[in-house]
Amino acid sequence: MTESTLDLDAAVSAAAERLHTALTTNQPCSPIRDLIGERDIELAYAVQQQLNAHRLAAGARVVGRKIGATSQAVQQQLGVDTPDLGVLFDDMVHEAAAPVDISSLLQPKVEGEIAFVLGADLAEGELELDQVAAAIDYAVAAIEICDSRIAGWDISFADTVADNASAGSYVLGTERRTLADGFVPKDAAMTMTVTGQDDSVGTGAASLGDPLVAVQWLARQARDLGDPLRAGQVILSGALGPMRPAAPGAAVEVTIDGLGSLAITFSTKEQS
Numbered sequence: 377m378t379e380s381t382l383d384l385d386a387a388v389s390a391a392a393e394r395l396h397t398a399l400t401t402n403q404p405c406s407p408i409r410d411l412i413g414e415r416d417i418e419l420a421y422a423v424q425q426q427l428n429a430h431r432l433a434a435g436a437r438v439v440g441r442k443i444g445a446t447s448q449a450v451q452q453q454l455g456v457d458t459p460d461l462g463v464l465f466d467d468m469v470h471e472a473a474a475p476v477d478i479s480s481l482l483q484p485k486v487e488g489e490i491a492f493v494l495g496a497d498l499a500e501g502e503l504e505l506d507q508v509a510a511a512i513d514y515a516v517a518a519i520e521i522c523d524s525r526i527a528g529w530d531i532s533f534a535d536t537v538a539d540n541a542s543a544g545s546y547v548l549g550t551e552r553r554t555l556a557d558g559f560v561p562k563d564a565a566m567t568m569t570v571t572g573q574d575d576s577v578g579t580g581a582a583s584l585g586d587p588l589v590a591v592q593w594l595a596r597q598a599r600d601l602g603d604p605l606r607a608g609q610v611i612l613s614g615a616l617g618p619m620r621p622a623a624p625g626a627a628v629e630v631t632i633d634g635l636g637s638l639a640i641t642f643s644t645k646e647q648s
């Protein structure tokens with residue numbers, strides 16, 4: 377191993393430790409781009425892997441993946457121009473009926489998107505669109521609660537990739553549709569309101585032109601990173617409109633044509 381490889385390894389470990397400390401102490405940290413640069417994707421995923429290894433070591437179980445920054449709206453908000461991916465763990469799932477404990481999050485932002493549950497692995501073959509579509513068991517509406525461990529969401533592309541694609545928590549709707557039912561993800565219109573106002577609207581086409589293309593992108597990336605998508609996993613396929621901040625007491629409702637509505641509330645400061 378060369379001296380410069382050692383330096384890079386040390387930088388990756390230091391970045392992962394910074395983010396892990398922020399996650400476990402609930403105290404935002406400074407960006408990690410001073411350690412690994414702003415655009416080195418390989419190093420950023422290496423940090424993400426180390427960060428997530430801490431969660432796995434603490435007993436968390438992988439239940440799926442998220443794709444981030446697939447829409448122009450979110451790319452503009454974040455100042456990035458490429459999608460990324462993160463890992464969903466079992467302790468990120470939230471049931472819609474209970475208020476989301478806002479004190480467990482640092483700086484939450486909500487998004488309306490389509491979630492897919494896989495009925496087959498996406499590990500082998502060309503991973504063409506028809507293979508991706510055939511692997512989908514069903515689709516449901518979802519609210520993704522993004523969170524950043526980095527203070528003030530002051531992120532470069534490397535910062536958000538390293539920080540598990542700014543994943544926080546998520547809530548799934550209960551109305552399941554299959555593609556065979558005639559549900560066409562790219563045509564589905566989404567509306568999200570936060571406390572009855574602050575609309576975020578879009579259609580499936582906002583996510584890389586088609587959420588199925590987003591899942592294909594994810595499947596190929598995940599396979600290339602050595603950890604392919606597996607049957608049973610939940611895939612958050614990218615926001616269909618701009619993300620919105622969630623303040624204490626916020627009530628969020630997402631409606632997606634064909635998939636129905638789901639609503640969540642965030643706890644107030646007093647409840648936390």
Ligand SMILES: C=C/C=C(\O)C(=O)O
Pocket residue numbers: 442443444445446447450454487489520522536541542613614615
């Ligand atoms: C920072 C996170 C972005 C997403 O999750 C998204 O665009 O869906």
